[in-house]
Amino acid sequence: MEKTVEVLKSATVRFAGDSGDGMQIVGSRFTETSAFFGNDLSTFPDYPAEIRAPAGTLFGVSGFQIQFSSQDVYSPGDEPDVLVAMNPAALKVNLKDLKQHGTIIANEDAFIEKNLNLAGYKTNPLEDGSLAGYKLIKVPVTRATNNAVKDLGLTAKDANRCKNFYALGITYWLYDRPLDITMHWLESKFSKNPVIAEANIKALKAGYYFGETAEIFTTRYKVAPAKLPKGIYRNITGNHAAALGILAASLKSGLPLFLGSYPITPASDILHDLSSFKNFGVKTFQAEDEIAAVCAAIGAAFGGSLAFTSTSGPGMALKQEAIGLAVMVELPLVIANIQRGGPSTGLPTKTEQADLFQAILGRNGECPLPVVAASSPADCFMMMFEAARIACKFMTPVIFLSDGYLANGAEPWRIPHETELPVIEGDFRTEKEGYFPYMRDEFLARPWVKPGTPGMEHRIGGLEKQHITGNVSYDTANHEFMVKLRAEKVKNIENYIPLAEIDGDPEGELLIIGWGSTYGSITSARERLLAKGYKVSRVHLKYLNPMPKNLGDILKRFKKVLVPELNLGQLSMLLRANYLKDVIGFNKVQGLPFKASEIEKKVIELLTEK
Amino acid sequence: METETTTNGTIEGAAKPKLTAKDFASDQDVRWCPGCGDYSILAQVQRVMPSFNLPKEKTVFVAGIGCSSRFPYYMDTYGFHGIHGRASSIASGLKMARPDLDVWVTSGDGDLLSIGGNHFIHTLRRNLDIVILMFNNKIYGLTKGQYSPTSEHGKITKSSPFGTLEEPFNPLTLALGSGGSFVARSMDRDPKHMQDTISKGKGHNGTAFIEIFQNCNIYNDGAHELYTEKDTKPDHTLFVENGKPLLFGAKKDKGIKLNGFRPEIININEGNNSVNDVIVYDETSKELAMIVAQLSDFNDYPVPFGVLYKVQKPVYEAQMEEQIEDSIEQLGKGSLEKLLFAGNTWEIK
Numbered sequence: 001m002e003k004t005v006e007v008l009k010s011a012t013v014r015f016a017g018d019s020g021d022g023m024q025i026v027g028s029r030f031t032e033t034s035a036f037f038g039n040d041l042s043t044f045p046d047y048p049a050e051i052r053a054p055a056g057t058l059f060g061v062s063g064f065q066i067q068f069s070s071q072d073v074y075s076p077g078d079e080p081d082v083l084v085a086m087n088p089a090a091l092k093v094n095l096k097d098l099k100q101h102g103t104i105i106a107n108e109d110a111f112i113e114k115n116l117n118l119a120g121y122k123t124n125p126l127e128d129g130s131l132a133g134y135k136l137i138k139v140p141v142t143r144a145t146n147n148a149v150k151d152l153g154l155t156a157k158d159a160n161r162c163k164n165f166y167a168l169g170i171t172y173w174l175y176d177r178p179l180d181i182t183m184h185w186l187e188s189k190f191s192k193n194p195v196i197a198e199a200n201i202k203a204l205k206a207g208y209y210f211g212e213t214a215e216i217f218t219t220r221y222k223v224a225p226a227k228l229p230k231g232i233y234r235n236i237t238g239n240h241a242a243a244l245g246i247l248a249a250s251l252k253s254g255l256p257l258f259l260g261s262y263p264i265t266p267a268s269d270i271l272h273d274l275s276s277f278k279n280f281g282v283k284t285f286q287a288e289d290e291i292a293a294v295c296a297a298i299g300a301a302f303g304g305s306l307a308f309t310s311t312s313g314p315g316m317a318l319k320q321e322a323i324g325l326a327v328m329v330e331l332p333l334v335i336a337n338i339q340r341g342g343p344s345t346g347l348p349t350k351t352e353q354a355d356l357f358q359a360i361l362g363r364n365g366e367c368p369l370p371v372v373a374a375s376s377p378a379d380c381f382m383m384m385f386e387a388a389r390i391a392c393k394f395m396t397p398v399i400f401l402s403d404g405y406l407a408n409g410a411e412p413w414r415i416p417h418e419t420e421l422p423v424i425e426g427d428f429r430t431e432k433e434g435y436f437p438y439m440r441d442e443f444l445a446r447p448w449v450k451p452g453t454p455g456m457e458h459r460i461g462g463l464e465k466q467h468i469t470g471n472v473s474y475d476t477a478n479h480e481f482m483v484k485l486r487a488e489k490v491k492n493i494e495n496y497i498p499l500a501e502i503d504g505d506p507e508g509e510l511l512i513i514g515w516g517s518t519y520g521s522i523t524s525a526r527e528r529l530l531a532k533g534y535k536v537s538r539v540h541l542k543y544l545n546p547m548p549k550n551l552g553d554i555l556k557r558f559k560k561v562l563v564p565e566l567n568l569g570q571l572s573m574l575l576r577a578n579y580l581k582d583v584i585g586f587n588k589v590q591g592l593p594f595k596a597s598e599i600e601k602k603v604i605e606l607l608t609e610k
Numbered sequence: 611m612e613t614e615t616t617t618n619g620t621i622e623g624a625a626k627p628k629l630t631a632k633d634f635a636s637d638q639d640v641r642w643c644p645g646c647g648d649y650s651i652l653a654q655v656q657r658v659m660p661s662f663n664l665p666k667e668k669t670v671f672v673a674g675i676g677c678s679s680r681f682p683y684y685m686d687t688y689g690f691h692g693i694h695g696r697a698s699s700i701a702s703g704l705k706m707a708r709p710d711l712d713v714w715v716t717s718g719d720g721d722l723l724s725i726g727g728n729h730f731i732h733t734l735r736r737n738l739d740i741v742i743l744m745f746n747n748k749i750y751g752l753t754k755g756q757y758s759p760t761s762e763h764g765k766i767t768k769s770s771p772f773g774t775l776e777e778p779f780n781p782l783t784l785a786l787g788s789g790g791s792f793v794a795r796s797m798d799r800d801p802k803h804m805q806d807t808i809s810k811g812k813g814h815n816g817t818a819f820i821e822i823f824q825n826c827n828i829y830n831d832g833a834h835e836l837y838t839e840k841d842t843k844p845d846h847t848l849f850v851e852n853g854k855p856l857l858f859g860a861k862k863d864k865g866i867k868l869n870g871f872r873p874e875i876i877n878i879n880e881g882n883n884s885v886n887d888v889i890v891y892d893e894t895s896k897e898l899a900m901i902v903a904q905l906s907d908f909n910d911y912p913v914p915f916g917v918l919y920k921v922q923k924p925v926y927e928a929q930m931e932e933q934i935e936d937s938i939e940q941l942g943k944g945s946l947e948k949l950l951f952a953g954n955t956w957e958i959k
Contacts, residue, residue: 454667
């Protein structure tokens, strides 16, 4: 049967199954193929905190969503067009997000009584007509997979594990994706176990051919390559980009990189990546705890390394005292906080932006330090690089904020050439004459003197320092002077960061201000609003402390300022406090990114209210 | 103390005048209470430093918080006064980043064993080539007299007016149990022994842990006097030396004999006992070190001093360097350009 081909601008697919079903793997493969194919894309992995939650349960459902397009993509998409549901629980958890009249590809073999009970279905939704509003495609994924690999002599368990690639094959056919990239990946992944590679390839092809031959698909979709700026691209997650960013900073500054870290979700991939860069001379230290990790990094900074520590919210809380020490001893240090849902252990695998206060305000005493935030997975590279630049130039710890959504989400990245990256100043003083440990240059930075430099032996520490000499001082007037000096040093950085840029009119009815990972959702929402004829400007902050020095002026020029955040209004409070502007918070703390439609709706509400 | 002379005679620094103890004293006023045992430790450290023949600028003293932790301010070397309990971690990071430096930790019983206990045990098992000096006064001095993790059970202090409810740590068995490769003890009132012990610790390639009994004459005066005063010291202390029998007492007539795993005190001049029954110390035996280190946990046994344990183990930072070198040898020196453009890439024209 000849099938119609419908050309789409963009499409969103969500794979959902048990946490052991390999949904993240096939999601990543679909991403890689689409990126290679030239689509712009954005992904959102959403998985439970438990590594292998009990099979078939609602809380054990793992999902991976990707939006791919022939145009620019800023978010992983609000509502999937296609939901691949590997079992009843996956259907139940994800159905509410599916687009009206969207397509469900369900593994009917998994809709057995036991699984239906676990998911809380009284009757089988594939049979009882409750899915009538959707395009339901029932596929015997388990049986078909077993059939496809039966000649390979696999155990029942191994054969069964190939079913995710069968499902992937169906989606490849549906969206006209090539198979070869995934086949190469399987061959290299299982190079030591070629039977497994072969089985998965057979399953993938069988799924693809099922799409081609089955009578149930009447339409096939095409999403053409996007027109992205010229260059060489790769697909990258936020954590990989962050690891490359700090490595690049090390190489461009000539400072050896030292990472002290302790495993924590969702930051651990940064530790993993840097641990593999040994041939770059990178030293990584998995410490006994978060405190030891940051303290070791501070020790390395004293020794002249580009010192780095990576963590997430709970670990950040543990590091705060040591970060205060770094502020006092004025050594460069980069601290990456890959935020997750809090407080306490909170939602380890979900995203949130609720550590902004912790970053800006979270230490004892008057303890200011620069804070930067990445706005997209690929942006983690440059903002990490920027954090290192600021740390070295101004002799200060710098906090880099990302979050679970950026960390694990992926997008195409136009790779910069090494020569395009700026040089980072990380100079050591060796001139003995006139040297004092707490003297300052024009940036108010103190000199960095490495142990081993003759004649410049000095002591630093957490006790208050006498201005210039750096000797311990309990003098009250000196203390106030030093508190103000440290504040001024950080504030002065506003002169060495870019001004805030306004997308849209420089003044008007409504301005949206966001920071960090909401960039994509806000951009998509604004595009939709512009298409509908609404006038909306926006500023996206990457520098949270100090903020760009033109921000106050920008705020004055708009009647209404909307601040969408994945917290209860932390940036809102800072803007109100710093600029006396009555901004309007739009807040969500569900462990998920904003949908563009949510922001769109809120803006329309604000623009039409009387 | 004699230092080794080199045979080639042209080593760098040979032209420089030989450093003295004074060269290691900083210009800062020492602010410990008069009569504090810390003065003796500072003096002994400054006395032995020149014997290591290292340039001052290569030496770094790292400390946490507490009276002991002010130590770096008084040494004219590089120094880092960190935060409470974290000296081992700061020192570890520094030593990993800069294996060329000579790194020392000065800490107290509270700083190292209580708030810093976790870092202490892990630092020992990693075995970086550093020296840890723990000043043990069995009290919190800087916070004015609360019980510490080495205070004896039932100790009356400001925070335990009815006596403590907890058993103290034995720092030596804790260090041995943590995989320490050099475990020793000395005391503030025996300068020669302290100098000798510190020198041995410095000579050890690996983490050298040295507990130093130190008197806090304000909040815990006399805590160690049984071991430090002339008339009681001989009967209450056991100075172990590698290859020598474990003898003690004013006349060196008492010895430690092993009955199975159980140590017994014998008099070598009485009954059937002779010096041949006494254990000959072997500093490479962890079993022996554990038994002798535990003597202080029992009444009527002498408290051991000296180097209880010393073995060569792989050194952390050396292995770290080796992995890097091996990796460069196998993969070539890393190229950022190659790494950035690695994996599946595609071109948009």
